Amino acid sequence: MESIKSFFEKFQMIMEEKIVPVASRISSQRHLAALRDGLTILIPFTVIGGIALMIANPPVDLETIQPTNFFFQFLIAWKNWATDWSALLSIPNNLTIGIISIYVVLGVSYRLAKTYQMEAFANCLTALFVFLCVAGVPQSLTDGNYINISGLGSSSMFAAIVVGLVVIEINHFLIIKNIKISMPQSVPPMVAGPFEVLLPLAINMLLFIGLDQFIIYLTGSGFVNLVFTVFSPLISATSSLPSMLFIVSLTVIFWFFGIHGDNMVSAITTPIFTGNLVANLEAYNAGKDIPNIIAGNFTFIFGLAICYLAILFHMNFVCKNKRLRSLGRLAIPSSLFNINEPLVFGVPTVLNILTFIPSLICTIFNVAVAYGATYYGLMGKTCMSVPWTLPAPLYAFLSTMDWRAMLVWLFLFIVNVLVFLPFMKSYNKQLDLEETMNKE
Template sequence: MNKQEMFDKFIEFMGNFAQFRAVVALRDGFIMTTPFTIGGSLFLLIANLPVPGYAEFMASLFGNDWTAPLNAVAGATFSVLALIVVMSITNRFVSNEGCDASMASLLALATFLIVMPSEIMTESSEVVGGIIPKSWAGSNGVITAIIVAFFVSYVFCYCEKNHLTIKMPDSVPSGVARAFEALIPGVILFTAASVVFGLCHYLGATTLPELLFKVIQTPLQSLSDTIGGGIVIVGLQSILFWAGVHGPNVVGGVVSPLLLANSLDNQAILDAGGQLLNNPAAHIITAQINDVFVKSGGCGLTLGLIIASLIVARSKQMSSLMRMATVPGLFNINEPIIFGLPIVFNPYLLVPFIIVPVVALLITYFAIAIGFMAPLSAVQVPWTTPPVIAGFLLSGWQGAVVQIINLAVATIIYLPFVKAQDKSLLAEEQEEATAETDSTAV
């Protein structure tokens, strides 16, 4: 098997992987969390706006406890993210299967709550029970939420499709009938969750979220927070997108929970009164690094491609396309370039489309590692926020500077490849003009 055949096989596998029911549900489920993460981020941003003297000014107006209402919003979004995730993934999976997504989502929530810790120990060693601890309802419980969501989805859909339900007469109102139809899968799910809770409690003095966090989530988060892990993430996104597969969706469906958990862990450090700058316990590679600093203008940091094209392009096709793509590119929409230039299967742009995001990742990583910019907290910005503005909102002027450097480097890397692409297009246009002139003369 030659290199081309191996590459084709790889792309075919990733294309099929992207269509797996679980992957689709995972991707769509996390998309459903966007209103909660972005909404919570806006309130966190107001509470932590990176402007010198801002906190003191607000405290003078509203008192020292002025952030409490804003942090309450964060507590009801980020701190219960696992609860949102278990319901959203179940909803998308069961809905795609044509089953009752609403009832399945509620069963998933209850199942997740069964396996969660139900007590905490205070600083005075007092055990408080009968609670839902936010420490496990948030980022620490995300992996458990994903597993529970898939388990509930499979069991619920199997029961519904195989009629393992209590069928009520047609005269019974539909709401009541749906409730009884969910009774058998509910009992199965609750029994399984109870058994899991008992095994963890009596054999290991732990719970499922605590066990999975220690065995799975912590190692995966650590791997995602390395330079090697980051390069694999951003490089694979570009390779797949160049090959016509939506790389950010495929890769994001797998790594987004980990990168988001990294952000939430950083936020926990701030909430505990610590700082992120030069803190070895803080995660460097977070969701915002990938979404904001590595993908300015879209996957491949194509805003650099647009700037390079506006500087050197002479062909009508590239010049007109880039002028049209400039405004969408400023808002991180690059489909006009991906499919219009195109970048997909374009040999001229394969190398920079992969290299540029990797270089941007390295620049951002080392900017944080050397202490120029602080690691990022849970604050997020809408994905359409223009570059430089997004960097400033996330990390002050340092974030804006890093984004400017990334854009400048991206433009420089893209320049020679854009020249080669433009030269080819210009030659084609000249040939077409010559042929048209000859045909007119005849």
């Protein structure tokens, strides 16, 4: 026991000497700090959206559950109620997480404008307008024009970040060079102010619309989908272990840079995983050997889901920082039901090297161990379609119909908690130092 404690203490010292200074430099860089602080603004929206999503998607499948006891009767009643009121229940999620990129571009541009001591409100509205020019182009229908909000969700976060930063940089450059429409001194400031914003607005609009059209000409897809267009050939792979380890690693890397990693890979992997799940279910019903190890949500439940819950555990039971503790309590309901946006934007895990390193290590380790445990018969293969909002340990059990899968999941969770321990303690210390400096 003493040797383990000594190891963690030595590792903690290495972290504080080597990694924490790098993390501090990253967090203090103007643009990265604006990104971090801009995403922090999203916390209340993600919490509200996550809770609404959890209520609207109860963890129950009416085709497999029977009202044999009070608890199952409650779940069935909840599911029926959520189905009847789905339109109303979906409003908070559709207008928070569903259009999260709008809040991202506003938050990031606002924070960066503040660091330059620019008029923050006018500049963040400029950034929002420019973002809508490439991500929310109105579509003509028979009874009017509509904006498809699917282009404003988490899949467009990276584009929102780029627009938010670049627009403010262009506006700042124009201010430094005094390039603006000047009104006579006799014109009141309230009247002259909007005209000063007009030129930066027009320049940014033309620049991004032109860039968007050029990218469409080259790739067939616009600026918002550029990252997916570039990386989709790399993601196209089979469901073998090496390809899955590559894909889950890429997912973690995407999340680190503010790109919705799951959305990035799902267009390629979902048909493969769904097909594998259907084949497994048919084999299970026929009493035959189940063919596929990786199926359904295997890589998430035995991958990033464990990492997020390990982070949540540390926020509630290890970290002493008041901000992390408060967010940890708020994030419990949504995180338990696999809705992790409050952690992604609240901690945040975006551009946070102290959560990225253990997340990458643990995700690769988790998927590899779960794959090996399944391959060698230590737990059953995924063969059941289970609601994605079911808490991850229960999901592991019900999707495989094997209690050993839950034990494998719990073992991986304990390992993840240990791996995250020095990183989260270092992050806790970094936040305390930053808060002390801000008070001074």
